Amino acid sequence: MMSSRFMHILQASAGMLVLAGVWQILSMMLPPFLFPPVPEILSRTVDILITGSLLIDVLLTAARIFGGLLGAFILGSLLAFVIARSKLVENFLTPVLTFFQGIPALSWVVFAIIWFHGTEFRVLFIMVMTTLPAFTFQILDAIRSMSKDLFEMTMAFRPSRWTLFRFLTLPTIVPGMLTAWKVNLGNAARVVVVAELVGATGGVGYELLRQQQLFDMAGAMAWTLQLVLFVLIVQQTINAIEAYALRYRAVSERAM
């Protein structure tokens, strides 16, 4: 009998194999500059991973995503805690964050190019501004989901603010934080490419721009796959952290 994990991997791979198959068929019927063969795309993908000078571009983009997400996470957490404590601050900040949420990523790119000089600061600014509202709202929601019953029970022992945070608030908001990271990771991967495409001299976005100028579809696909691979690896890492951090949760034997 096949294990459920093996079945899961098989099912997940099947969809991707069908997609690759369709692409390969199209590559046989259409010009290679539109649909290059799958083996060529894979070969270029591996090339990037094993060529130091190219891999640096991937790592640069990864660092930018991490930097941006970390900045937005720290700032968003602080804002969420301040908003949770004060109705006045909530009334003041919520419309501003909602307004920010409505601004397209490309607009932030334009603003950053006009306002700032340094490439790295521009990218960081764009990343933080595009993911900050989502981080703030998601962490605020996690704080507000704290059980009143558990709060009163803990308060009965008269904890200090720090102890209350350590023993109750933090464990309560960890699931929300992990979800926020997972959701924002995908957004950040898309935004960083736009930011690099327009305002950077290195990274996956910059390389994609070069492939477009060279009309090199295999290269464009290979660089895109780098980003997809990166998101998959980080998602799996977050999933592993989540599985460990939330191991106390009961799991029904019957699947939902």
Added chain:
Amino acid sequence: MPELVILFNDVSKTFRRPDGRGDFVAVDKLSVEIAKGEIVAVLGKTGCGKSTMFNIIAGLIEPSSGEARVIGHDPFRDFDFFRGKIGIVFQNDRLMPWRSALDNVRLGLQILNSDPAQAEATARGWLERLGLSGHENDYPHALSGGMRQRVSIARAFAVDPEILLCDEPFSALDEMTARDLRAEFVRLVRQSNKTAVFITHQINEAMEIGDRVMVLHRPARIAYEARLSAATTDAERTKMHQDIMRVLSVEQAPA
């Protein structure tokens, strides 16, 4: 004169209605004296203000008027004075789902900055006394309702409080489990000579546990009070039960 541990002097508590249409009085000029080592069972219908009285003693809410004193201090304003002095067993177990049974029991000790090794030994000892040896590392979802409530009792006792507050702690359990836990609870309280306030809506439970039974009418004010002891005869108990039934049945519906 016995040492007074809990003193209410004309304590009232008014809440604003959630829909904003005026206020409602939950506790109305309640005066109560509870001496050290006493177990007082507080009876009353749902919504009579028992839990409000409970929360005032616990320092979780402030009276609107009157004076509340617990161990000579204002429980709301002198909040930090009561670190480790009050243990609470709630209606539901209120266990932290991310903590094992052992970690839940030592929560209070950790908050009180007890020595970690000592805290663990104390927590293990309480789990053992309450028949939960072997379940130290189980998470709450893996425990039955009765076991979870035992953990919450262990958590309250572990900090060795002077006062124990219990808000209908056995009401969600089946009668057999509740009866065992009640007996265990009374034994532990008597052994440690703690003062306990036990809120319930079951007459038999109140009479089984309390040295004194207090019946509250809505809004919380004393409608009936009686003392019990080992010398109380069956006939006196029956009469007391009937009196409590009568007092509870004459209460008017809430306004």
